[in-house]
Amino acid sequence: MTVKQRREADRGQPLITCRNLWKIYGPDPAGLLKAHGGKPAAQAIRDSGHVAAVNDASIDISEGEILVVMGLSGSGKSTLMRCLCRLVEPTSGTLRVDGQDLLAMDERQLIEIRRSKMGMVFQNFALLPTRTVLDNVAFPLEMRGQRTAERHERAREMIRLVGLEGREQYFPRELSGGQQQRVGIARSLAIEPDLWFLDEPFSALDPLIRREMQDEFLRLQAMLGKTIVFITHDFDEALRLADRIAIMYEGEVVQIDTPDKIVLQPATDYVAKFTREIPKARVVHVRSLAEPLDGEVPDGPALQGDATIASVARTIVQAGRPYLPVLDETGQPTRRLDCGRALALLFGEEEAA
Amino acid sequence: MTALAPTTHLGRDAEAGLRPRHKALLLLGAFVALVALKHLLPAGLVRPPDWVILPVGQWLSAAFEFLREDLGLEAVTRLFAGFVAWHLEILGNLLLGGRGGLGLPALPWTVIAVSGFMIGYALQGWRLAALSGGVFVYLALFGQWRYAMETLSLIAVSAPLAVLAGLALGIAAARHPRLEAALMPLLNVMQSMPHFAYLIPVVVFFGVGDHAGAVATAIFATPPMVRMTLLGMRRLPPEVVEAGMMAGATRWQRLRHVEVPTAREDILVGVNQVIMQCLAMVVIASFIGAPGLGYRLLLALQSLKIGTALELGVSIVLIAITLDRCSKAWVERRPVHDAAERPWHERHRTLLVWLGLVALAFAAASLHPWAYEVPRRQALSTAPFWDAIVDWTTVALFEPAHQLRTMLSLHVLIPLRDLYLYLPFAAVALAAAGGGYLVGGLRSALVCLGFVAFVALTGWWDRAMITLYMVSFAVFVCLALGLPLGIWASRSDGRGRRVLLLCDTFQTFPSFIYLIPMVMLFQVNDVAAIGAVIIYAMIPIVRYTVEGMRSVPSSLHEAVRMAGADGRQRLLNMELPMALPHILVGINQTIMFALFMVIIAAFIGTQDLGQELMRALSANDIGKGLTLGLCVASIGLLFDHILTEWARRRKAALGLA
Numbered sequence A: 001m002t003v004k005q006r007r008e009a010d011r012g013q014p015l016i017t018c019r020n021l022w023k024i025y026g027p028d029p030a031g032l033l034k035a036h037g038g039k040p041a042a043q044a045i046r047d048s049g050h051v052a053a054v055n056d057a058s059i060d061i062s063e064g065e066i067l068v069v070m071g072l073s074g075s076g077k078s079t080l081m082r083c084l085c086r087l088v089e090p091t092s093g094t095l096r097v098d099g100q101d102l103l104a105m106d107e108r109q110l111i112e113i114r115r116s117k118m119g120m121v122f123q124n125f126a127l128l129p130t131r132t133v134l135d136n137v138a139f140p141l142e143m144r145g146q147r148t149a150e151r152h153e154r155a156r157e158m159i160r161l162v163g164l165e166g167r168e169q170y171f172p173r174e175l176s177g178g179q180q181q182r183v184g185i186a187r188s189l190a191i192e193p194d195l196w197f198l199d200e201p202f203s204a205l206d207p208l209i210r211r212e213m214q215d216e217f218l219r220l221q222a223m224l225g226k227t228i229v230f231i232t233h234d235f236d237e238a239l240r241l242a243d244r245i246a247i248m249y250e251g252e253v254v255q256i257d258t259p260d261k262i263v264l265q266p267a268t269d270y271v272a273k274f275t276r277e278i279p280k281a282r283v284v285h286v287r288s289l290a291e292p293l294d295g296e297v298p299d300g301p302a303l304q305g306d307a308t309i310a311s312v313a314r315t316i317v318q319a320g321r322p323y324l325p326v327l328d329e330t331g332q333p334t335r336r337l338d339c340g341r342a343l344a345l346l347f348g349e350e351e352a353a
Numbered sequence B: 001m002t003a004l005a006p007t008t009h010l011g012r013d014a015e016a017g018l019r020p021r022h023k024a025l026l027l028l029g030a031f032v033a034l035v036a037l038k039h040l041l042p043a044g045l046v047r048p049p050d051w052v053i054l055p056v057g058q059w060l061s062a063a064f065e066f067l068r069e070d071l072g073l074e075a076v077t078r079l080f081a082g083f084v085a086w087h088l089e090i091l092g093n094l095l096l097g098g099r100g101g102l103g104l105p106a107l108p109w110t111v112i113a114v115s116g117f118m119i120g121y122a123l124q125g126w127r128l129a130a131l132s133g134g135v136f137v138y139l140a141l142f143g144q145w146r147y148a149m150e151t152l153s154l155i156a157v158s159a160p161l162a163v164l165a166g167l168a169l170g171i172a173a174a175r176h177p178r179l180e181a182a183l184m185p186l187l188n189v190m191q192s193m194p195h196f197a198y199l200i201p202v203v204v205f206f207g208v209g210d211h212a213g214a215v216a217t218a219i220f221a222t223p224p225m226v227r228m229t230l231l232g233m234r235r236l237p238p239e240v241v242e243a244g245m246m247a248g249a250t251r252w253q254r255l256r257h258v259e260v261p262t263a264r265e266d267i268l269v270g271v272n273q274v275i276m277q278c279l280a281m282v283v284i285a286s287f288i289g290a291p292g293l294g295y296r297l298l299l300a301l302q303s304l305k306i307g308t309a310l311e312l313g314v315s316i317v318l319i320a321i322t323l324d325r326c327s328k329a330w331v332e333r334r335p336v337h338d339a340a341e342r343p344w345h346e347r348h349r350t351l352l353v354w355l356g357l358v359a360l361a362f363a364a365a366s367l368h369p370w371a372y373e374v375p376r377r378q379a380l381s382t383a384p385f386w387d388a389i390v391d392w393t394t395v396a397l398f399e400p401a402h403q404l405r406t407m408l409s410l411h412v413l414i415p416l417r418d419l420y421l422y423l424p425f426a427a428v429a430l431a432a433a434g435g436g437y438l439v440g441g442l443r444s445a446l447v448c449l450g451f452v453a454f455v456a457l458t459g460w461w462d463r464a465m466i467t468l469y470m471v472s473f474a475v476f477v478c479l480a481l482g483l484p485l486g487i488w489a490s491r492s493d494g495r496g497r498r499v500l501l502l503c504d505t506f507q508t509f510p511s512f513i514y515l516i517p518m519v520m521l522f523q524v525n526d527v528a529a530i531g532a533v534i535i536y537a538m539i540p541i542v543r544y545t546v547e548g549m550r551s552v553p554s555s556l557h558e559a560v561r562m563a564g565a566d567g568r569q570r571l572l573n574m575e576l577p578m579a580l581p582h583i584l585v586g587i588n589q590t591i592m593f594a595l596f597m598v599i600i601a602a603f604i605g606t607q608d609l610g611q612e613l614m615r616a617l618s619a620n621d622i623g624k625g626l627t628l629g630l631c632v633a634s635i636g637l638l639f640d641h642i643l644t645e646w647a648r649r650r651k652a653a654l655g656l657a
């Protein structure tokens, strides 16, 4: 938690800023946008035989943040991510990465920025079948012309980082799925990217392995503190990993918020449907429910703001009081928790917003 | 889904089946009427009238003349010919010695044999090593060395050319859809052109000799490489390509480090096809003076030395099997990691053993001349053995073969040929268009009509009908024998596998080979030609029947069995309909194989398009040769269109596609 707090504290400028980003597939995407003044309605898009894979997305991603993009399959998650690194050419919109206009870059500049700043992990690993683990991991370094000894040293370091030492000379097909994805992760980190894109990295893995890989991912991120865009269709995974969650529906980013807010204040019915089955008390933090003091500090055991409701449930029930004090980052009881609301959340009763 | 498929298919037939059937009957009626009322038809409907016949051949000749002289293409081809000839000379120098080039003595046969052995070992292991090493030993000991090396050096020059050209074209086509759109029809036509049609332009531009043979071979072998490269590029997982881009690879880096290595298997399958096509073509390129086993075979057949022909045929077959197995082993070879950090000499043991064996072979060659070259006079020969077989068959089988031949000729082939020649042009056009219409509607009807019209307009109608009669008779026999054989073979796992393996092996033999036993049995005539066509064209129908029958899912077998269907009902109502798309592909290939073989069989005297092609070849008539080639291609593409369309529909109806 401490790393996360530190990151939240010194979260600075947005590293990625996109405004009104569109990606439309179909016979004449540009013409369609033009005909509708840059904002065609869903009906108009469908009627003209187009698909809006990304529909008017405006997102800021801060340095060191983990943004998880969620949505059903076909909702445009992958396309959004590929627009952000320009693997897919957006139909319109603006996109700045680290202060530079990504959409204005020519091929050379794009290659340059990918060689120095970006790494991507793929759902089906996308390893090169004819190369050993070592050469796969060293591949991005090789592309930018690093000498063999140097890049192998770095690659070995990465392989150690993801816990695959001893497998350097293996070929991808000789590894299990989880191990292959570790190679994919090592490869994407080899160039020390600032921006780390992960497109459903654990979806192709068995549930147990997936859990293990999530832990691995959190461990790495605690060490490295990258800016991350992470795609998943698994809400539990999103809740475990996210600083913020962006929920997509038919190309549109319908809500982008912290997990607490998504659970407590779903922006649309669609988002609400997503969160319905979730044990909310395990997601929501005390500080999200905390309210200003009504004059004096209530009696009873003080709660940490960054604890989840579920983790303090026993304390709340045993205290048996209407309100409990909540400590802020400096350890002062500056706010209080309405125990009735907390219990309602705990028992899954619907809140009247 | 599959379990429901046959029901839907039957259901569709029941509700919508009457109308197509009526149409078919109507068309058949019209066809019969046209044939029966031939004497009432105006002459223009019986045969294409003279005034519509276009001088296609002259146009093509003029076009090539223009290319050659006015555009100066000849300078380019001459340069290229020099390049090819230089490579051939160096290779010939290495393998055979003498002949200028580097001026080095030839490599001892033992060196080449141990190299073959080690290549087999490195690619797959002991068994392949024994095969490839053994074949070289056989070639050396049985006096076939020189011819085999000539053939191999031609392949060694033309196969890399074809691979490089195919790779480049395939990659370019994958990048540029327009190029692909232009290339695909060209490839279709090229792959339906008979071997001979390639020879004539090559002679015109490159003259005759080994370099011309190599060029013709390379051109002939390029199309499958283009196709496999394109397929491989299309099948690249998009994520892998994206991984290359995200690694900051430039276009060239992506091609070299990501796309080509990832498409490795498809590309190597293409290499296998190139090698086999090269071997098939090299044999035929002997017609334009390419030396080697094919040339010897040609001479032997021309002078009816059947024993020698058989001996040469065996060598070609052995080389075919070796090349096929080795290149397939290369496809399947997947890298395996080194268990531990082993020292250099252990990791490269195969290389070191090879070097050791080569040194040993050189030493042996310097000690005893026979380890250097087995003199032809001293060599063992299987010819007496084959001669004995030939003698025996001529004595023992002469009567039955003779009777069969006479019977076939008199009562089947000649009447059938006369019937085909009797058919009025309009009836044939109607049949083709009608067939197209039944499987693919108006568009297909027009396409089919176009193919017929092309043949008619070139003025080769009667010759084409003779080709058609031979092809259709051969295909009929192939189906009559091949379908039951395939069904029988598919009845058990082991049998199916063995028959498929047999088909695989037979398919690697150059088609020319199949003429040898037929000439032995029937001498030189139509019956021998058709016999060779039948044997060769039987391969695909058997293989696809087996594959189709075995593609029926076992759950469906169980379901139908539970429904109480007996064996015959199962076969007719479930297995055959389900296997039909496969079988149609098989029929398509059988027709193609038959067409190719009929043309090759012209060599032993037929009266069809192939015969005219041979004449065009000896007269260097490029226009006539290409026109005839295109006529053959038209016939092939006509059937191809109908059968592909039909197979596609059946597949869609079965929910397989």
Ligand SMILES: Nc1ncnc2c1ncn2[C@@H]1O[C@H](COP(=O)(O)OP(=O)(O)O)[C@@H](O)[C@H]1O
Pocket (backbone or CB within 6 Å): A025, A026, A051, A052, A053, A071, A072, A073, A074, A075, A076, A077, A078, A079, A080
């Ligand atoms: N190259 C393409 N051409 C046409 N449509 C596409 C293409 N790529 C994606 N789409 C469409 O865009 C939508 C979003 O796809 P994608 O971003 O892959 O979704 P997700 O990753 O959320 O499953 C889908 O409806 C898909 O069919």
Ligand SMILES: [Mg+2]
Pocket (backbone or CB within 6 Å): A077, A078, A079, A200
């Ligand atoms: Mg996706």
